Amino acid sequence: MDDDYDTPWKEVVTNYFPEFMAFYFPDAHAAIDWSRPYAFLDQELASLSRDAEVGKRLLDKLVRVHLCDGGQQWVLVHLEVQGWHDAAFAERIFTYHYRVYDRYRKPVVSMAVLADSGKGWRPSRFVYRTMDCEMRLIFPIVKLQDYADRLPELLAHPSPFALVTSAHLLTQQTRRNAEHRRAAKWRLTRLLYKRSWDKQRIIDFYHAIDWMMRLPDALDAQFRDDVYALERREAMPYINNFERAGRKIGRQEGLLEGRQEGRQEGRATLLASMLAKRFGALDAVVMARLATADAERLSAWALNFVDARTLDEVFRD
Known part of the structure; x- marks a missing residue:
């Protein structure tokens, strides 16, 4: 069956972003002041990535949010839902991260949902070091396959994102069995x-x-x-x-x-x-x-x- 994960993810993340954050990234959700409006900056993100090697993904979003502590007027959440194993994924997160920071000069929070069908691929950092200079970006990830043995839960x-996660996993599991x-x-x-x-x-x-x-x-x-x-x-x-x-x-x-x-x-x-x-x-x-x-x-x-x-x-x- 020719499965399509792209469109469903885009619609529900866009329309129910606070609940998406609450389910997958509860600590980040708790730090955001949801009483203040948030804004998607997808066109701005696209303009920053036109000449980058973007690879395959289900979704990428740039969202302007306000924090509860009041210390920053606003920060930027860079979110990716990645559906395939990509050896350059961590580097791409790093590239977007510094380009967004260079554009806005505001704190950037990168995070990713890994929606591929494997269990072992878990890129969560990009690091390089030359002589005494070191660059390091560590970002939080959620691996949907970690829920594969927790379907009753x-x-x-x-x-609602528990149902979306279930649908994603069950779509992967039943790819060759239409009746199931x-x-x-x-x-x-x-x-x-x-x-x-x-x-x-x-x-x-x-x-x-x-x-x-x-x-x-x-x-x-x-x-x-x-x-x-x-x-x-x-x-x-x-x-x-x-x-x-x-x-x-x-x-x-x-x-x-x-x-x-x-x-x-x-x-x-x-x-x-x-x-x-x-x-x-x-x-x-x-x-x-x-x-x-x-x-x-x-x-x-x-x-x-x-x-x-x-x-x-x-x-x-």
Whole structure:
């Protein structure tokens, strides 16, 4: 199965950054004053890394935060979620670290979540020494594989990132067994419905799990039918409302068919959730526009969304 970890991680980390920090880096979370606004500086980070060897990763973020002690007006958190073994990873963290410091002249805190499938790779420092000159950067890491033997504990944990971690690990573990993946995905979905969370929160984390734990077409159709039935039993018919609307419009206009329809519908569903999260409830015109767009147009809108301040800016050419 062609798994995609990238998009789900980006969405949930961006939308639920304080909870991400609380689950993976509790000491850093405790040091941040969350009563004051934080800001993502992703465009600035991109401008600092254009000529750097960036390698493969799932996510990198630069976030401006304020500390509780009041000693610094603000500091910068440089975060990476790394999905593959990369021999140059520690050096890349060091390169970004000094470039960010050189740009802002503010303290920089680098940290990483290692989401690869191995257990032994744990880069947490970059050091070199020549003559009497030594350079050393030590940064905190979290290794997702350390949770692999603690799935019952994760599934009972109240943090939504315990579910995201479970979904990531179970996606890796079931890569060659679609039926086992369907069962694991169903278990996580049922747990999600039992959480006393607001509607948007459940939608966001459902889509992260759904996007990450991809299924073959036949099993995916069966899984969605099971979700519809669960919605009826739980009287919570909202996770798949957009999917239903998208299918209806696609049938009427004859634009989305078969496997391509399912893939584009998934992209449209995720983008709809992102838009609703930032701009509020979407009207029928916007839903129809998303449901009938081709994959290239959906990708362009998703890129526009990153720095869009209005819906019109999302749909600009």
